[in-house]
Amino acid sequence: MKHLSRYRRHKAAAPFLLLLALLAIGTTYSVASAATTTESSLVERSALVEEGRQIFLKGCSSCHGLNAEGAQIAPSLIGVGAASVDFQVGTGRMPMADMSTQAMRKEPVYDAAETAALAAYVASLAPGPEIPAESSLNYERDGSTAEGGELFRNNCAMCHNFAGQGGALTQGKYAPTLMGVEPKHIYEAMVTGPQSMPVFSDKTITPEEKLSIIKWIKAAESEPNLGGASLGRVGPVTEGLLGWALGLGLLIGVAVWLAMKAK
Amino acid sequence: MTAEARLGSVANFVDERTGAAAWMKKNLQKVFPDHWSFLLGEVALYSFVILLLSGTFLTFWFDPSQREVIYEGSYAPLEGIKMSAAYASTLHISFEVRGGLLMRQIHHWAALLFMAAIVAHLMRVFFTGAFRKPREGNWVIGIGLLTLGIVEGFLGYSLPDDLLSGTGIRIAEAIIQALPVVGSYLAYFAFGGAFPGEAFIPRIYTVHVLLLPGAFLALITVHLMLVWYQKHTQFPGPGRTEKNVVGYPLMPTYMAKAGGFFFIVFGVTAFLAAVASINPIWLYGPYTPGQISAGSQPDWYMGWLDGLVRMAPPIETAAFGHTISWNILIPGLIIPGILFTGMALYPFIEAWITGDKREHHLLDRPRNAPNRTALGAMSLTFVLVTLINGGNDIIATHFDLSINQIMWGTRFGVLILPPIAFIVTKRLCLSLQRADRELVLHGRETGTLLRLPHGEFVEVHEPISPEKAYLLTSHEQLPPLELPDVDGRGVKRAGVLKNKIRARLNKAHVESVPKVSATELKEIEHH
Amino acid sequence: MANEIESIKDPGLPAHVHRKADTDPAAARRAERQVATMFLISAAGTVLLIASYFFIPDDLFVFIPVMGNQNAHQLGLGLGMAISLFFIGLGAIHWAKTLMPDTEVVAQRHEFRSPDSERQEFVDAVKEGAAASGLGRRTLIKKSLFASLGLSALSPLILLRDLGPLPGKELEKTTWASGTYLVTDPGNRRISASDLEVGAVAQVLPEIADPEHRKLSDIAKDAVLLIRLRPEEFNLEPDRLAMTHEGIIAFSKICSHMGCAVALYEQQTKHLLCPCHQSTFDVTRAAKVIFGPSARPLPQLDITTDADGFLIARNPFSEPVGPSFWERNSQ
DSSP: OHHHTTTTTTTTTHHHHHHHHHHHHHHHHHHHHHHHHHHHHHHHHHHHHHHHHHHHHTTHHHOTTTTTTOOSSOOOTTSSEEEEEEEETTTTSSOOOOOSSSSOOOOOSSSHHHHHHHHHHHHHHOOOOOOOGGGGHHHHOOOHHHHHHHHHHHHTTTHHOSSOEEEEEEEOOOOOOOOTTOOOHHHHHHHHHOTTOBBBBTTTSSHHHHHHHHHHHHHHHHHHOSBBOSSSSOHHHHHHHHIIIIIIIIHHHHHHHHHHHHO | OOOHHHHHHHHHHHHHOOHHHHHHHHHOOOOOOOOOGGGGGHHEEEEHHHHHHHHHHTTTOOOOOOOEOOOOOOOGGTTTTTHHHHHHHHHHHEEETTTTTHHHHHHHHHHHHHHHHHOOOOOOHHHHTOOOOOOOOHHHHHHHHHHHHHHHHHHHHHHTTTTHHHHHHHHHHHHHHHTTHHHHHHHHHHHHHHSSSTTHHHHHHHHIIIIHHHHHHHHHHHHHHHHHHEEEEEEOOOOOOEEEEEEIIIIIIIIIHHHHHHHHHHHHHHHHHHHBBBOOOHHHOOOOOOOSSSSOOOGGGHHHHHHHHHHHHOOEEEEEEEEOHHHHIIIIIIIIHHHHHHHHHHHHHHHHHOOSSSSSOOOOOOGHHHHHHHHHHHHHHHHHHHHHHTTTTHHHHTTTTHHHHHHHHHHHHHHHHHHHHHHHHHHHHHHHHHHHHHHHHHHEEEEEEEEEETTTTOOOOOEHHHHHHHHHHHHHOOOOOOSBBBBBBBOBBBBOOOOOOOOHHHHHHHHOOOOHHHHHHHHHHHH | OOOOOOOOOOOOOOOOOOOOOOOOOHHHHHHHHHHHHHHHHHHHHHHHHHHHHHHHHOOOOOEEEETTTEEEHHHHHHHHHHHHHHHHHHHHHHHHHHHOOOOEEEEEOOOOOHHHHHHOOOOOOHHHHHHHTTTTTTTHHHHHHHHHHHHHHHHHHHHGGGSSSOOOOGGOSSSSTTTEEEEEEEETTOOGGGGOTTTBBEEEEOOSSOGGGGOOHHHHOOOOOEOOOOGGGGGOHHHHTTTTTTTTTEEEEEOOOTOOOOEEEEETTTTTEEEETOOOEGGGTTTTTEEOOOOOOEEOOOOETTTBEEEEEOOOSSSSSOOOTTOOOOO
């Protein structure tokens, strides 16, 4: 102490102390404020989860239970992941209006922000499939149409029909049409296996293969009907109907005219 | 040389070598009755010609081989995909041959129209009784043409070896395989080994472009020659009897109308092919046994078979080391066999029931043969119910129904609805006969009310023309057959049970509302 | 068969009604012009066809209401052809209806039955000819003739023997053997149990030496469907439960009814549906048939894992896969 006190009235003492103080305050602040940022983004995220929980309690808990644990009429959502929510809510399937057969695609009730909140809440319950990032959905670049077609016919056509028009399941259930579905939702459906649809694991159909499937679906959707008006792309049933109605109908019409006496 | 002289020298040339002038003259003046429903057979005939023409076009590019190739054509979604040469050549026709897709579609639409016209023609012939003597043979040939048509169509759409038709072949193979004792051998012989093998498409190509068209040409020729020689039947009416034909001569009127109609049929077929897509095989993908599409059906004329197979109860017996799949054999072979045999034999069955051995050239108005009309309605109902079940998954997706409910509905429907259709149709016919009677006796209701001097309101009835009265009363109403148990000398006849059945059927068959007789009409006129 | 009800008399053919074109030359000329117009429209159709063929590029698409985007080349060809054909027909028929004679002509039918004398002559001619041939008398010729004809009919049947091999035991065998690896279809990648989540399915084939050249005839028997459930969801006999692995169960994908691919798996009900004839199989009860025409469950493949965790078949199928056949003797 005797050494330091000798420099008490040194003319560099004041600036030196000022510098020391500044450095101390600066470092303390940055450390303290870093802790505060993590806390506030945690707060932000938990605000999203909380918002999601509020929406959930209002619009979903009556069927899915107060803690999303599920009930007689609705499955548990613990572990289904953000992707499931993004798919179900984003396509309007949830909240389910008509409880009869299966949830169907309709106008979404919740907007993008609310959907994100719900997804965050459900994701917070337990680990599950995540919403695929925009960058990982570049099917035009990363997918192959022809390979997608092969994969589609092997894994999807048996339910959704050769052109993705949808098909019948048992007891009035159905695999819906894949036309006009967002690529993100197609991906999420494959990953989460909504309702009757099975799960297509990333090891059995890799993410690149999933993008190829999406690419093929989009190509089929935008492909014009090459031989004339499509008759629904469902095969011989509508073709036979048209053959009788329009074909034989027209011909019988001409035959009646042919046999009529002219005036 | 004048045109007349030139014509004369051509005719001369031919006549000096064949003696053709006499029969040409006779046939150019041949009379053909004119009714729109007589043109249904022509639609079938012309569709056959269109099939021959369009089919020949397709054979110039189609490769009937199942050897594996890698696709290198212009349809991008199938680039680099493994497929058979048959499928690849069909893609080539569709996308690289100009007019190829149009011709493929003309060919397939013509096939659908061919079968539809045959069925419509069959219905016309059946409901008007045109199959009666002397035309029983032509009817049998017609049933033969119907059967061959179904097979030919199935083989035809199976040639491109796409996923949908390949699935159909798999099912056909399962039917062959299910045959007792010989099934697995026949299947291996047909496919040159295990399914799918590489022999089937080339073999059915031969059947489809050579053997069956040859059979068709032969049968159609005999069919037409019989119509030509026996002369076409005609609807009853004033001036028309069993012993004449009233109509227009072949040259020029009938030639122009019938010839023009060929162009109409071809034009309508081409129109369908231009505006409506059919059999888009590039969307189905090439056939591989591990893949399938939801909503797989055969073409419409086999839809009833598919419906029968779908609704069959799951019955299979396995005993003493052998399996018999009744769930395949009954709906796939036995029921269709009974149906088509019954159809072919019907003219003879009806002749046995009525005991009528005379020739018939005047057609029946369907209401005047209530039993036959009801039987036809019953058969149609059966086919319609099975057809609906054949498309139950498409119906379910489009109308928000359940395939299970449709299946159960048609299982019961196929047993309950045909008898109901029979009863309803028969009653309807008898009702129409009654209405005819009213029309003849009391004339047409004009809707005008008249007040008589003493205050009564009556509706004015306009008497119908003698021509119409004749049309409504010229049909024959046979009394029930006399089939006594004992003959003139009191000895019991043989075959009593057969006779009892025949008498019962006959009584039901001749049930009619008695038509207005000449005396009744005179009495009314005196009123 | 006497007609008991006395019929009303036939008034005869109704009087002929003339058409306008029969009596009025102006109407006739109008009809002529109409026919000519139709033929000209047909010609225009042909021109459209030819022009489309040569001048419309085959990758041009135009929008048509109701039909959507259509290939213009295709549409031009088709409509051109349709118009060119249809209007020839229309013109010919209109010509016949308006201008050609439409007076009904009556022709007589002739009885088909030949006169009795000719029938007798026919019978006599046949009898004479048959007697002359001596076939009736010369029984040695008759018997040997039938023998030779009958035998010669066998030749074409014998010549067709090489249409195909005998099936032998082939219908009962597949490529699956003890230790065969399960690989993805397509992709041919080995699968470990952890690759599948609960509720997942995978299309699977046996691993072979040359996966690029798999034969369709092999796929037609080898195709397998892998499904993962929670182990407690199974309702199986112990021997069938032993054929599963940690909730993963494998079935032949070839329908036991008529051979279509059964891959439609309903995750919630755990049912498999075959789209061909709607046979429905309950996965939790070893693919027992619960609806539809199939009479047998799908054969189950006995699976386990190797030391590295990849799924392998422990045993081949214990019964033939696919549709039934006469020689099949297991249920």
